[in-house]
Amino acid sequence: MKVLISSCVVGNKVRWNGASKEFPFIKEWAEDNGIKLVPVCPENELLGTPRPSIRLIQVGDEVHAHAGKNEISEQLRQTSKNILERHPDAVGFIGIANSPTCGVSAGVKKRGSTMKGIFHLAADFPTCEVNQLKSEQGRQMFLQRVAKWQGGE
Numbered sequence: 001m002k003v004l005i006s007s008c009v010v011g012n013k014v015r016w017n018g019a020s021k022e023f024p025f026i027k028e029w030a031e032d033n034g035i036k037l038v039p040v041c042p043e044n045e046l047l048g049t050p051r052p053s054i055r056l057i058q059v060g061d062e063v064h065a066h067a068g069k070n071e072i073s074e075q076l077r078q079t080s081k082n083i084l085e086r087h088p089d090a091v092g093f094i095g096i097a098n099s100p101t102c103g104v105s106a107g108v109k110k111r112g113s114t115m116k117g118i119f120h121l122a123a124d125f126p127t128c129e130v131n132q133l134k135s136e137q138g139r140q141m142f143l144q145r146v147a148k149w150q151g152g153e
């Protein structure tokens with residue numbers, strides 16, 4: 001089965017500053033469980049690398065994404081949707097903490113609480129962060145969520 005994953009998590013140098021943040025255990029776990037990991041990076045696809053770091057800010061009832069001085073919320077949502085449309089057979093997404101795009105609990109300035117990152121919000125299948133897969137229990141839980149989602153499709 002196909003699971004999308006933040007590209008930086010599998011070692012690609014697509015973070016805003018040109019770095020990666022690799023979690024080597026994830027490839028072995030995927031292989032052992034018949035999972036094909038497909039790297040995606042909405043921010044790199046939209047803005048290239050390197051780029052300004054993106055921040056989420058509460059503005060009235062809305063949360064805006066800013067890259068430097070530019071407001072890019074709609075473009076980032078659309079890029080996320082485009083990626084998802086290219087992978088209609090994907091059954092899950094593994095992101096990474098503290099990213100406004102790929103984090104489950106992304107910080108939002110002037111909001112006082114976190115929110116799901118933009119790519120998680122765009123996906124209709126189970127999503128998680130790679131940290132949640134460090135434990136056997138976390139890995140099992142994610143696989144169970146995926147199986148349940150597949151069963152209810």
Ligand code: SF4
Nearest residue numbers: 006007008015041102
């Ligand atoms: S947008 Fe996601 S995949 Fe791309 S660098 Fe940021 S956390 Fe990694």
